[in-house]
Amino acid sequence: MTESETSGAPQGMPDPDVHPALAALLGHGDDNLVLAHRLGEWISKAPELELDIALGNIGLDHLGVARLILQHVGQLEGKGRDEDDLAMGRTDRGFLNLLLVEQPNSDFAHTIGRQFFIDCYQVELWADLAKSDDSILAGIAARAAKEADYHLRFSRAWMVRMGDGTPESHARAQAAVDHLWRFTGEIFENERGVYRPAWDQKVAGVFAEAGLKFPEDPYQKTGGRIGYHTEHLGYLLTEMQWMQRTYPGLEW
């Protein structure tokens, strides 16, 4: 089978360890947790001090949102699991994040491309969830919406700066877009595509300004929302969880 024929997750995999009604919410929590970890990997290594601080701060926002959502999932679930149990006690099959957020940082262009695609989605998602009947979720989303606006201002500015910059920065930005594009379709699976038009419009606007092209390869990869991940998540979780797995319940 060629790669273009293999989209979609295998059938018959065991269900993740969460009630189906909570899966979407858990997925949002996991998106933010995994992305926060990826952004944290840049700390002390970013191209400039300002970017180091920016990426760390954006990661901190995502971590804060992840904690609140996982806490909420734990309470709704009522099995006595708290945010730490959910973050540190599940294996990759239990994580329901998008494949996009677990992709490696690679170069700065990949990191910004990943962030830009997620920001374009999250500004819509949080604005929508802020109107949720679940008042706790609505509160978390209202706060997160303001943060996502700010993240998008940062990531879109860098997309334009790189795309419309030097031949080197342009080539890297385009390479990042071409590579990450296959993970963007999955974003719209859960919410039945309602955020797609607004997302498309934002992305098209920035691509036009940045001189970036939409990838021609239609291949799309999916599976994250049912716990079927790319190989990268296992390594990420190993680093994130090893302390709690070695010394369960350790605090400092």
Place this chain on the structure above:
Amino acid sequence: MGTATLNDIRAIAASVVDPEIPVLTIDDLGILREVRADDGRVVVTITPTYSGCPAMLQIEGDVIRALHDAGYEDVRVETIFQPAWTTEWMSESGRRKLAAFGIAPPTNPADVVCPRCQAGEPRTVAQFGSTACKAFMVCSDCGEPFDYFKSH
């Protein structure tokens, strides 16, 4: 607990400072939302500035400690997220203290002035400054680099 006592308790909680910007109390910031007595227990409600604000846990501990020190044994701090905190909740005195401390208080980005010489139209160096809630700017007139507390 009578009203007088509740006012005392509120004053104690209100005096707790933000660990990252220690010139501001949590009351100045507007994150102290409510103080009430609930069957002999003191319940203090706070709202975080940012989802990932690392200061919240310390603030919670500082509020409990301050009230313990004043003799209130049974204290609980609750965190509420709705309505979401906004810089509009920052008090006027808080804004003045921030400016005196060298941080431009939250305002419309076009209206930011240098906290040192009051000149307008500073240059933004970085949208993310020393903490998530601040941007880093440089005065176009006196050259002073300063933090701007972002408005939202």
